[in-house]
Amino acid sequence: MPAESITIWLIEDNATFRRAIMRALDQEDGFHCLGGFASCEDALAALSHRPPPQAVLLDVGLPGMSGLEGIALLRKQAPQAAVIVLTVFEDEDKIFRAICAGAAGYLLKTAPVEEIARAIRDALAGGAPMNGRIARRVLDMFARFAPTRGDYGLTPRETQILESMVKGKTKKEIAAILDLSFHTVDTHLRNIYQKLEVNTRTGAVAKALKEKLV
Amino acid sequence: MPAESITIWLIEDNATFRRAIMRALDQEDGFHCLGGFASCEDALAALSHRPPPQAVLLDVGLPGMSGLEGIALLRKQAPQAAVIVLTVFEDEDKIFRAICAGAAGYLLKTAPVEEIARAIRDALAGGAPMNGRIARRVLDMFARFAPTRGDYGLTPRETQILESMVKGKTKKEIAAILDLSFHTVDTHLRNIYQKLEVNTRTGAVAKALKEKLV
DNA sequence: TATGCCATCCCGCGCATGCGTGATGGTGTG
DNA sequence: CACACCATCACGCATGCGCGGGATGGCATA
Numbered sequence: 045m046p047a048e049s050i051t052i053w054l055i056e057d058n059a060t061f062r063r064a065i066m067r068a069l070d071q072e073d074g075f076h077c078l079g080g081f082a083s084c085e086d087a088l089a090a091l092s093h094r095p096p097p098q099a100v101l102l103d104v105g106l107p108g109m110s111g112l113e114g115i116a117l118l119r120k121q122a123p124q125a126a127v128i129v130l131t132v133f134e135d136e137d138k139i140f141r142a143i144c145a146g147a148a149g150y151l152l153k154t155a156p157v158e159e160i161a162r163a164i165r166d167a168l169a170g171g172a173p174m175n176g177r178i179a180r181r182v183l184d185m186f187a188r189f190a191p192t193r194g195d196y197g198l199t200p201r202e203t204q205i206l207e208s209m210v211k212g213k214t215k216k217e218i219a220a221i222l223d224l225s226f227h228t229v230d231t232h233l234r235n236i237y238q239k240l241e242v243n244t245r246t247g248a249v250a251k252a253l254k255e256k257l258v
Numbered sequence: 259m260p261a262e263s264i265t266i267w268l269i270e271d272n273a274t275f276r277r278a279i280m281r282a283l284d285q286e287d288g289f290h291c292l293g294g295f296a297s298c299e300d301a302l303a304a305l306s307h308r309p310p311p312q313a314v315l316l317d318v319g320l321p322g323m324s325g326l327e328g329i330a331l332l333r334k335q336a337p338q339a340a341v342i343v344l345t346v347f348e349d350e351d352k353i354f355r356a357i358c359a360g361a362a363g364y365l366l367k368t369a370p371v372e373e374i375a376r377a378i379r380d381a382l383a384g385g386a387p388m389n390g391r392i393a394r395r396v397l398d399m400f401a402r403f404a405p406t407r408g409d410y411g412l413t414p415r416e417t418q419i420l421e422s423m424v425k426g427k428t429k430k431e432i433a434a435i436l437d438l439s440f441h442t443v444d445t446h447l448r449n450i451y452q453k454l455e456v457n458t459r460t461g462a463v464a465k466a467l468k469e470k471l472v
Numbered sequence: 473t474a475t476g477c478c479a480t481c482c483c484g485c486g487c488a489t490g491c492g493t494g495a496t497g498g499t500g501t502g
Numbered sequence: 503c504a505c506a507c508c509a510t511c512a513c514g515c516a517t518g519c520g521c522g523g524g525a526t527g528g529c530a531t532a
Contacts, residue, residue, distance in 0.1 A: 182396065214488065
């Protein structure tokens, strides 16, 4: 095999589909599909006695080990391999978890072979190939993460006390840390509760963390 | 102008670059670059007496209003317009904030006109065009968000109670909600504290939220 | 059968918390 | 000069909480 050819493994339980993809990729210029596995377990076992590939195409939704776990394990045993998820699922949770597990790209199974080939090259070049709709979903998820930085008009002192509270300190401890009277802390706390529209420290901490105002 | 042509505005302070891009895009098939602005303020003002375009190319790092704020305002006044960020910056914070503000895509200024054109079509088709490196960065950021989904071996019941606790409920309230004795909730709570290695409800809630185990 | 693990329930002590109701002084704005 | 807002401090009371002790029954696995 020529030095510049890209080594690929494919993990996909449907044997027909697997072979079809492997053959198609192998015919693409510069690709070498060296491994076909029906499950993540098989691929992981192979990693112990075979050199890792440069890219792994992984179908999530396999029998046995969840594909999501699979990504994490593959990434651990072959960190330099780019794991590209192939899936029929488009729901946010799956996408999110795949990305968190370290997937380098996320394609739909409906993608033509040329797109898959392009994606592999892209991933190895440091990119993150994604189907357009998937990419949009990722951005949407992202946008939903930090938008709720609500401003409740907390004063610096109140923010400071809220921070200590998030760390699990009691009023007495906070008073000691900030060199204040217990009563002062108490008053600040009440004002915080009012501004955050809560009436327990638990509620305040929850709101503070959820809305990232600490 | 033909019905199927795509209307575009460009916001870019460098007049030479702006005119070059506008001309180039206008020559692309199906594009109509109708507006060129030197600042977000100008574009926003134009929105009040001109129909919004389908896509806005926006250079962040402009004088006056920050480009990041600009995105949010544009999105508010012309929600249906796809805002694509054009930038020289590749740092995570800028990318992150642009995305949170609602950018539909993120391109580098070094991109050739064909790529820009493709990106606009992609964005309008519901995609999220991104430069490959940018996309990778987005995924990296994402992965860094939820890495610590630690497993503390909480039982279903304990998880359930932890959830209520995060909502700010007292032990008595939780008991009522789950139709349990107060004492039962108390015991579960103690077990939760032990497993999470905390000793206050505040600490438990903080840990639960930080590590996303709710 | 024994040994865990889980979910359920019970009592009481001491301290922390939430809240009502005050007060004082500083700072900045109309 | 009021007025608002902030930071500071104070007392008391009812309730909630953390924790030290218990207990029972169910359901697995060894």
